[in-house]
Structures are given as structure tokens and as C-alpha cells.
Amino acid sequence: MSEVDNLFANPFSKVNDFTFDHAVARVFPDMIKRSVPGYPTIIESIGVIARQYAQPDTLIYDLGCSLGAATQSMRRHLPQQGNRILAVDNAEAMVERCREYLSAQDAMLEEPIAAEVICADITELTLQPCSLVVLNFTLQFVPPEQRLALLRQIRQALLPGGALILSEKLTFTDSQTQNSLEALHYGFKRANGYSELEIAQKRTAIENVMRPDPLEVHQQRLLDAGFSHSHLWFQCLNFCSMIAHA
Ligand SMILES: Nc1ncnc2c1ncn2[C@@H]1O[C@H](C[S@+](CC[C@H]([NH3+])C(=O)[O-])CC(=O)[O-])[C@@H](O)[C@H]1O
Numbered sequence: 001m002s003e004v005d006n007l008f009a010n011p012f013s014k015v016n017d018f019t020f021d022h023a024v025a026r027v028f029p030d031m032i033k034r035s036v037p038g039y040p041t042i043i044e045s046i047g048v049i050a051r052q053y054a055q056p057d058t059l060i061y062d063l064g065c066s067l068g069a070a071t072q073s074m075r076r077h078l079p080q081q082g083n084r085i086l087a088v089d090n091a092e093a094m095v096e097r098c099r100e101y102l103s104a105q106d107a108m109l110e111e112p113i114a115a116e117v118i119c120a121d122i123t124e125l126t127l128q129p130c131s132l133v134v135l136n137f138t139l140q141f142v143p144p145e146q147r148l149a150l151l152r153q154i155r156q157a158l159l160p161g162g163a164l165i166l167s168e169k170l171t172f173t174d175s176q177t178q179n180s181l182e183a184l185h186y187g188f189k190r191a192n193g194y195s196e197l198e199i200a201q202k203r204t205a206i207e208n209v210m211r212p213d214p215l216e217v218h219q220q221r222l223l224d225a226g227f228s229h230s231h232l233w234f235q236c237l238n239f240c241s242m243i244a245h246a
């Protein structure tokens with residue numbers, strides 16, 4: 001089903017900006033697992049966290065769902081309590097495949113939790129009342145000037161007791177920390193079979209498209225958006241995940 005990511009293996013005369021197109025969608029599970037340290041743990045833990053925060057008979061959003069890995073994990077872990085998951089992505093290639101993966105999962109589960117995939121820009125959505133929102137490595141692709149408004153929308157939609165799971169690549173204001181963790185991240189990629197050329201070309205492809213923030217910027221923005229409290233629950237190298245409470 002999913003193929004090995006060799007999208008950046010051959011030298012390009014010019015490296016284009018990264019897009020979530022059909023070529024990426026085909027290799028995405030392999031790409032993200034070999035690129036994001038801790039990704040499988042985060043995905044499985046999202047199911048566990050969802051079990052804690054999802055309130056009976058409420059909506060759950062998976063924003064920037066890609067192929068629906070977080071949605072699938074929540075469907076494995078949540079009890080039957082009338083939840084509905086809305087998975088949203090604005091990349092048609094991802095949405096198409098995500099629907100296929102979720103139908104395949106439907107067939108595997110006895111009483112699958114309702115899940116729907118919508119092709120839309122999450123910055124233009126009006127969110128309905130919900131108990132849990134997942135932004136798993138999505139906010140870093142949203143233009144920085146639109147991030148606060150999106151988080152405010154999410155905060156407004158969350159019911160009392162609701163939560164946001166926010167996973168992001170981090171940058172560090174201290175240059176020694178930044179250099180050390182960035183070097184270790186490239187070491188992680190090398191250990192997963194990526195060549196120096198693949199690492200360098202991918203780096204160029206994502207640099208104008210994906211703009212990570214420092215942890216302190218996330219924490220302040222979450223407060224500015226109206227969240228009462230946020231904390232880290234996972235960090236591996238320069239990748240982390242937070243919980244923010246409504
Ligand atoms: N404005 C937007 N509106 C909708 N979708 C968007 C927008 N901007 C970016 N995306 C979508 O956000 C996703 C980011 S990948 C998320 C992984 C997934 N959450 C996972 O749990 O595997 C992370 C990564 O590739 O590092 C892509 O599918 C984009 O199309």
C-alpha cells in the first residue's frame with residue numbers, strides 16, 4: 001500500500017517548495033516515520049489521550065489529518081460513546097487516500113466510531129462545539145500570521161473540560177540547543193536510511209513552507225488564544241507534543 005520514500009534521492013537542478021501532492025501521499029507513512037522521531041509513539045498516545053478527554057456524544061477534530069493516522073488511533077482506543085471524528089485536510093491527494101484508509105479500517109473494527117474526511121482549509125472552517133482537537137504537526141504549515149486566529153477558533157469551539165493536542169517541530173532560541181538537536185535530527189534521518197543529498201534537498205524543500213516556532217512562542221500564543229494552561233507530554237529531539245486545556 002505505502003511505498004518507500006525516495007522522493008529526494010536524485011539531485012534536482014532546482015528544489016521546489018514541498019507540497020502534499022500525490023507523490024508525497026503515496027510515500028507519506030514511510031516519510032513521516034523516518035523523519036519525525038517519536039511519531040509512532042505520538043500517534044498511539046493520541047488514542048490514549050483521546051480516551052481521557054473525549055466526552056460522550058461530542059465531536060472530535062483531526063485538523064491537517066494527512067492520511068488519518070491520528071484519527072485511526074482514536075478509533076482504536078475510544079469506547080463506544082457516541083463520538084464523531086471530523087478529519088480535515090486541504091490537500092486533495094491526502095484526503096482521497098485518507099478516505100480509503102478509513103474505509104479499510106471500518107472493515108477491521110466491530111463498531112467503528114463515525115469518522116468523516118473533509119477537504120478544506122482549516123483557517124477558513126467554522127468549528128462546531130467539540131471536546132477534543134488534534135493538530136498533529138499541522139500548525140507549523142499554517143502561515144505564522146494566521147496561527148493565533150486558528151487557535152482562538154479552536155479555543156472557542158472547545159467545550160468546558162475540552163483539550164487541544166498540539167504536536168510540532170521546535171526551534172530553540174539558544175543556538176547551542178538548536179544546533180545540537182538539529183544535528184541529532186539529521187542523525188536520526190541518516191540512521192533511517194536517508195542520504196546526505198536526501199536530507200539536504202528535503203531541508204530546502206520545506207524551509208519556505210514549514211516554519212516551526214520555539215516552545216515559549218507556542219505557550220504564549222496558547223495563552224493569548226484563551227487556553228488556561230498548556231504543558232508538554234512528549235519530546236524527542238526537536239519534536240514535541242503538548243496538551244492545552246480550554
Ligand atoms: N491550512 C490547512 N488546512 C488544512 N490542512 C492543512 C493546512 N495546512 C497544512 N495542512 C495539512 O497538514 C498536514 C501536515 S502533516 C500532518 C500529519 C498528520 N496529522 C498525522 O498525524 O499523520 C505533517 C507533516 O507532513 O510534517 C498535510 O497533510 C497538509 O496538507
Ligand SMILES: O=C(O)C(=O)Cc1ccccc1
Pocket residue numbers: 031032035036169202206210
Ligand atoms: O523531514 C523533516 O525534516 C521534518 O521536519 C518533518 C516532515 C515530515 C514530513 C513532511 C514534511 C516535514
